[in-house]
Amino acid sequence: MAPVIVADDVYESYGDTVALDGVSLAVEAGEVFALIGPNGAGKTTLTRCLTGTRTPDDGRVSLLGEPPGESARERLGLLPQDFTPPERLTPRELVAYYAGLYDDARDPAALLREVGMDPAVDTRYESLSGGEKRRTCVAASLANEPDVLFVDEPTTGIDPAGRRALWDVFEALADAGTTVFLTTHYMAEAERLADRVGLLADGELVATGTPEELVAAYGGTQYLAVETAADPDAFDGIGYDVERADGEVRVLDVAPEAIGDVAAALDARGVAFDALSWSEPDLEDVYLRLADDPGVVEADEEVVA
């Protein structure tokens, strides 16, 4: 089957500002694709190009096999980053309004329940908290039960419990076969929801892969952090490389079951420490490494496909 979302060597600028510098990606039907990257990397611009809100300067985009803008609107859901609905309507009225635009629509009350808006469905939008506003907007974007859903930072401003409730909503959609294109600054969100993650930096897609592939390729090693005033030289001979970072000494590549041995080795050397904590790399480490120095990928000549 042809990919549902395609960008092929896409370039887009705002005046002298190059926002997208040759981006190519393809998202398959039923896939959840998360786009991550620093502020200003071009995520919203790419979402706009893929949904037909902007026409790229160069390159090809397609959505459901057609140029964006020509695809059946019944099949698309879109939650832009800066979506601001009429302020004087209540969530119940707003979602009912969007549902009313389609022949086949979800029950607004059920949608509002799913996103956790039960108590505030009759409060005017202008009086809702930031998180409640965002949840209402998520519900509105789902009114037509879309086949393809674009959500640009859907959980920004939502408290941790509410964020998890929305993750459940997106997960259920994905399980039901909805293709989801998500941009987010929350690495836990990308790690939990995405089949594949793309990291955009300075308008270029630096790396793409499953969260596991990216962590394995760019996340670095697991390590034991030792809170100590001792010099890294004091760790000589323990059988592991060490480095000092963020006020701690990190013993690299320590497996969890070897923590006791390392602690005993430190004791034997008279290295005093206040605490030990073990860490394994995650998507945040990948983000911090690649966003800070996208050249790492080129240098390694290793882009996860």
Ligand SMILES: Nc1ncnc2c1ncn2[C@@H]1O[C@H](COP(=O)(O)OP(=O)(O)OP(=O)(O)O)[C@@H](O)[C@H]1O
């Ligand atoms: N309407 C606009 N006019 C001029 N420049 C713009 C406009 N929109 C975006 N830009 C610029 O294009 C670049 C990419 O912006 P974009 O909003 O796509 O990034 P982003 O990755 O979505 O950022 P954020 O994470 O902050 O939402 C930035 O340098 C931004 O300043």
